[in-house]
Amino acid sequence: MEATWKKYLRRETLPLPFCPGCGHGILLGAILRAIDASGIDIKDMLFVSGIGCAGWIPSPHIKADTMHVTHGRPIAFATGAKLFNPRLKVMVVSGDGDLASIGGNHLIHAARRDVDMVVICANNEIYGMTGGQVSPTTGLGAKTTTTLAGNVEPPLDLCRLVEAAGASYVARSTVFHLEHLIGILKKALSHKGFSFIDALSPCPVQYGRRNLYASASEQLKDLEKRCISLEKARDMTQEALKGKIIIGEFVCRGD
Secondary structure: OHHHHHHHEOHHHOOOOOOOOOOHHHHHHHHHHHHHHHOOOHHHEEEEEOOOHHHHOOOOOEOOEEEEOOOOOHHHHHHHHHHHOOOOEEEEEEEHHHHHHHOHHHHHHHHHHOOOEEEEEEEOOOOOOOOOOOOOOOOOOOOEOOEOOOOOOOOOOHHHHHHHHOOOEEEEEEOOOHHHHHHHHHHHHHOOOEEEEEEEOOOHHHHHOOOOOOOHHHHHHHHHHHEEEHHHHOOOOOOOOOOOEEEEEEEEOOO
């Protein structure tokens, strides 16, 4: 792993800017390991990110071409880059607020067009860097700076959204399930079409403290308890699935 870090990361940007216990550093490592295992030349890749904690996952740390763009617009910029140079392997990495709230329409229509790119949502269920506000993926009852008494709005299932819009590869994993996450990242990198990965990455500061987790490790353990594989979920009732997070491959067309 150390060799992978040295191969792909700019030393002058280290250490990484993430808070202790943040899952985004794990996600960055998973992305690099998937790229390395896939044999993709990093010179053929373009990384695009938006505003927020997740926007710092690729930029400026990875030794590759990166675009760090305006809030909610990474998919729009990535689409333009892909149209200009179809040979590029384009990867968008950004957060749930950036991709699903401010950039929601870009997400829907890129999935509808099945644009050939990989989009990774570093989903921490909150606006991490910009104040800890509620996001479209914040769970029911969760406390944020804008839902002090608990969130009353049902969270948006991003995988179901992009599946309905027309994406040809859709999957979900977490930074706790590292090998599983690397596996679906490799699959997304080899896929031709719009690949979407909902990568759950806990925020111990803005989310964890407000929701009374004693530590980042406790938050990760809770995430593990809430997760269930797609295969097991198929045999369960909707009532039994309440509060569960389904992980796995939801759509894989064309491969």
